[in-house]
Amino acid sequence: MSLDHAPRRRRTARRFHATPAAVTTAILVTGLLAAPARAEHGTGTPTGTVARTVGRAHFRPGPCPRTPEPVAALEKARCGTLTVPENRAEPDGRQIALGVAVVPAATGKPKPDPVVWLAGGPGDDAVGEAKTAIDGGLNRDRDVILMSQRGTYSADPALxxxxxxxxxxxxxxxxxxxxxxxxxxxxxxxxxxxxxxxxxIDLGAYNDTESAADYADLRVALGIDRWNVFGISYGTHLALVYMRQHPRGTRSVGIDGILPPSExxxxxxxxxxxxxxxxxxxxxxxxxxxxxxxxxxxxxxxxxxxxxxxxxxxxxxxxxxxxxxxxxxxxxxxxxxxxxxxxxxxxxxxxxxxxxxxxxxxxxxxxxxxxxxxxxxxxxxxxxxxxxxxxxxxxxxxxxxxxxxxxxxxxxxxxxxxxxxxxxxxxxxxxxxxxxxxxxxxxxxEATRSDIPTLALSGGFDSQTGAAAGPYVARTLSRATVVTVPYEPHVVFATSRCAQEITVSFFDDPTAAKTGCLGGLEPPRFEIGP
Structure with missing residues (x-):
């Protein structure tokens, strides 16, 4: 059943915010429907090793996407290319190629629902952000999937x-x-x-609607029943569009440095x-x-x-x-x-x-x-x-x-x-x-309305996507956990070990993210000049 048609539950959200001494508020989220196992893990076939065609989209295993510098996190990745229509209104027209990398879980027995990473920008390449994703522990017990959003550095064409x-x-x-x-x-x-x-190049086809459809095609082309989505900065904008337009197959969503499309x-x-x-x-x-x-x-x-x-x-x-x-x-x-x-x-x-x-x-x-x-x-x-x-x-x-x-x-x-x-x-x-x-x-x-469990992360010093965006998006996300990490700038996952712990715990159990680390956070020691 698509979560788009799931029964609407009573919202009981409270919000996390931290002071130097302690967490001052909390959040309660309703239960999560159990996620079905992913077929590929059940058959023992690693994600990203099988060629598939889904409608007009086609995934083919192959070399890993190019990156400006070597990325150690990609050394064990399974890679390939997703080919999709540039403009889905013209399905027989120009095709474009998007680089895909699947970084395997650190454990030998990965959980069946991987995490797909949506990069910032607009215009950053997710594959080039593999180090940030892996250093933050996202692949502890799940595969992490990175795809170059259309137009980005390792896509063809690159805009x-x-x-x-x-x-x-x-x-x-x-x-x-x-x-x-x-x-x-x-x-x-x-x-x-x-x-x-x-x-x-059809410049009007490089937008969130087409990109969201690319990711929906990717999930099916990789044979994944359910996955988790994690977007940073502009990637939160795309994630909110994606979960509204393609809710099927999404177990949970994390957004960090939130940029609501409606605002x-x-x-x-x-x-x-x-x-x-x-x-x-x-x-x-x-x-x-x-x-x-x-x-x-x-x-x-x-x-x-x-x-x-x-x-x-x-x-x-x-x-x-x-x-x-x-x-x-x-x-x-x-x-x-x-x-x-x-x-x-x-x-x-x-x-x-x-x-x-x-x-x-x-x-x-x-x-x-x-x-x-x-x-x-x-x-x-x-x-x-x-x-x-x-x-x-x-x-x-x-x-x-x-x-x-x-x-x-x-x-x-x-x-x-x-x-x-x-x-x-x-x-x-x-x-x-x-x-x-x-x-x-x-x-x-439009504001995204959804029952998909969502972690809304912000930094107290974020001057690019202010922390008020967390409570804002939670008004229409009935199962949202809102967390502000104090003293942190834009994209807290990249700078805060506490934010990384919260995120990994959320994907483990989207009903009970562990936020205890917030209570011990200290403000920066400001430089005092002469």
Whole structure:
């Protein structure tokens, strides 16, 4: 029986949240229907070793997908390729190939329901994230399945655009939101689009609906009766679409760094930034040494945004791998975008902001430039998939006024020029005019309603997908366990041993995730400068 038609149970959800001393609240979830055994384990045939055709989709065992660097976690993987229609509205048209890797369970007797990993982005390749999945213990007693989402690095075609990455590196030396920067930005977007469209790629087919169907085909093509889904960051967006459109065969779902499709866009990005920043600032204020040395840190940050937007600071720094000095311009928009990522290095944020306030921009400039000039920033992100999601599913359903209002609600003191460009979504609306793909059906924006047991994980310092998204999605997920891991940034599974323990325990028993580790978590020790 599909869970889509399961009897609706009374929701009795309470939410986990942790303080430095203890877990302050809890959650109760209803029972889970027993999962049937998977046929392949019953016959002793390892997952990923049998060729199968399912409708227009076909899985063929073969070499493991390419990755930018060797990935030790893939050395024992069983691999192959899933071939699917690029556009299912044209099933006899162009076919695309998606790389698949099945990392076997560490135990000799794996449980019958594997975990499939959905990567972040949009545009990251799941196969390249194998180390994160395996280091977190997901394959302790289950196989872990990783497939390159359509358009990503190890898929064919790969919708990567190195020219955009090169522009992003160059842009650290430009005023973030200047009209001249916008012109260069859109030129890079147009060059990317023209190159991808030239061989006949249907850019409108790179979206969540087609990707969700790819994963539904993968499950059947691998001969799996039931599996578990785990998505991080943008992968939570895809997971929520998948569990709504293809509930059959899903035992449980974990989502970490939650981006609800019904809320995705510039306004929610501003809200998330506010939540993550406030979490960090509040934690500093609660530590006497940090509060004494960096009082009113939130006010300092907002003043710096205003001052830098009016009078940008230009400096030069040296970053690893670039012996020549790199020009960096810090204005209000650049500072906001730096801060959105800087919660990953929270311990140094107060000192960095204080140094900037006292005329020393080096630390922030090095981090801002270093991230964009890192070798990992070039040629890996599928910008074609990212724009397919942004321009087909987000921008058509959020007006310019709504986007600005979201920024004003979160940061009323910010200049309008800063509010016009949401964090990490600079020039998104004109980008989408260039990208020119059809709007997805409005149903893509519906909240996911489901009885599938779901673990909703967030970090208290997450400034990219704020922790409020956990309770938000739980309103329509009747068997949701909501957990906020304090003091952690975006995607807690990658940074927190406690989050990994909770996740593995959830897949063991989706009715009783073990959250006791939350009670012992301590805040970061903030750097105290001279």
């Amino acid at each position: 990567t655009c190195r020219n955009i990455d090169e522009f992003n590196a160059h842009a650290v030396g430009l005023v973030h939101d200047a009209p001249s920067t916008e012109r260069l930005h859109l030129e890079a977007t147009r060059t990317c689009r023209d190159r991808l469209a030239a061989p006949g 995705a866009g510039s306004a929610s990005t501003w809200s998330s930034a506010r939540q993550g920043f406030d979490g960090l600032f509040k934690t500093c204020a609660e530590q006497p040494a940090c509060n004494r040395r960096y009082p009113n840190l939130a006010a300092t940050f907002e003043r710096l945004v205003r001052d830098l937007e009016a009078h940008p600071v230009t400096t030069t720094v040296t970053v690893p791998g670039h012996p020549e000095p790199v020009k960096v311009v810090l204005d209000g928009g650049a500072l906001v975008n730096w801060m959105t990522s800087a919660t990953h290095v929270a311990a140094g944020v107060p000192r960095s902001l204080d140094e900037l306030a006292h005329g020393k921009p080096r630390r922030i400039a090095e981090q801002w430039a270093g991230g964009r000039l890192s070798p990992q920033a070039f040629g890996r992100v599928a910008h074609g998939l990212a724009y397919g999601v942004f321009c087909g599913e987000w921008v058509p359903y959020e007006s310019r006024a709504e986007a600005i209002r979201g920024g004003q609600d979160a940061f009323p003191s910010f200049p309008r020029s800063v509010l016009a460009q949401a964090p990490q979504l600079t020039f998104l609306r004109p980008d989408c005019e260039v990208w020119n793909v059809p709007a997805a059906p409005r149903s893509i924006r």
